[in-house]
Amino acid sequence: MKKTSRFFLGIFGLILGIIWIFPFYMILTNSFKTPKGIFASVLSLPTNGTTANYGNSFKALDFMNSLGHSLLITVISVLIIVFFSSMAAYALQRNKSKLSGALLMLFVSAMLIPFQTVMIPLTANFGHVHMLNMWGLMFMYLGFDASLSIFLYQGTMGSIPIAMDESAELEGANRFQIFFKIIFPMLTPITVTVGILNIIAIWNDYLLPSLVLPQNQYTIPLQMFFFFGEYTKQWHLALAGLTLSIIPVILFYIFAQRYIIKGVTDGAVK
């Protein structure tokens, strides 16, 4: 490519990048203003900047608690999903019968059912057995997210030669030992993908937890929605709260960027 056209591409990219960043820039700068400061000028940098908004919204959001719930629910759910769906995919992939083909189709067809179709009977049923809490939620995530995870796992499992299983079997290993000691470690790249996809989906989920969790187990998105209802149009607090709530995501993105992009690509393409 010629030098000049490369230069103009760079400029064009820069402008687009600024447009993309603009919303983040706006909430960050305005989160340091007083209500008067926001009213006087939205577009300027804060003149008499204040950090009080952060302290206040930190308290109003009960931030440490909602962060804790988000972390707990996301981590345990993802561990459950990885553990059980990799096992299920192994059973389906190593069994070449009509039955396993049919079961795989069953899992895949579940992906076509939108959440709204099942949400009312689902929450009614779980309510009957007093499982409308974070533990019930984790079980529901296994049901909703196992399909895609199994699909991804069994696609990769085919490339692991069955001779691996057989030689371990000859040495006297049982099925669980074969899977967890030999097969599962070889699946690490796809485990990272499955983990990343589920972390993003569960961390950001709003509708399901809003129907399932009691208020003392609220996650960040739920607390944020509640907070907006309480403090309508108090943008100085809201913007500080929004900034707080995206910090964990940005940190995650910075540390795991390579894996995130690979995981998201695999999840969509496979």
Next chain:
Amino acid sequence: MKNRSLSFWLFLTPTLVALALVVFIPAIMGIFYSFTNWDGLGYTEMLGFKNYITLFHNSGFLAALWFTVKFVIVTVILLNVIGLGLALLVTQKFKGSNLLRTVFFMPNLIGGLILGFIWQFIFTEAFDALGKAFHMAWLTGWLTDGKTGFWGLVIVTVWQMSGYIMIIYIAYLQNIPSEVIEAAEMDGASPWQRFVHITFPMIAPAFTVCMFLTLSNGFKIYDQNLSLTNGGPYKSTEMLAMNIVNTAYSENNFALAEAKALIFFLIVAAISLLQVYYNRKREVDL
């Protein structure tokens, strides 16, 4: 592993039980309840297709369906054009192209609920300020009517998902062997010719994936709708998913909500299956 072996079933049972209890049993119950007068606890009579007749007459469903269809058409086009455009841009070699990739993708990691709130501030406060500063009246009063609410939702969705679509197109663009492009260059093909005759056919499979994703995601959007406009003003920006949720949990009309949810399922499933089938047929296998 044999069908009858204990380990086969031990490995499968936990996920099968979860799938049954969380997806299939509630789905079957929901379909059944949609033919009754179920109130969330019990039902007293079978109504036949009465709920389905109600939903096509005066229940807000058709308005939400029409709004959603318009939204999906606009976002599918914009997301694929912009997503592919961004992918072509950041795969060129210039300073900062990797950083740009990071920036474009970032909104995709933040939940729709949070993004909707962020953009509520941008549309109502920042747009207003920009409109006044530059005397552009069209930038003021956003989200106060159905039209700006519609475009607001489109902008948020495009801003959020373009980076995702970009990543998928990049994956396919990188699979094009560079010799093919170089050979065309040697033969004197212009950049436009190279794009139309080589790049475009070779990333055809990416269209299957991206069309499918943008179509079904567009129909299912809820969070952004809730936090950006909450369907307002006067339900003018209520999308399908929100219409169903509100019918259930605001109006407590659970049986009608289930009837709507079943139609919703049929639409989403039909589009997904059709799209995959249609695109598989015309993919160029190189």
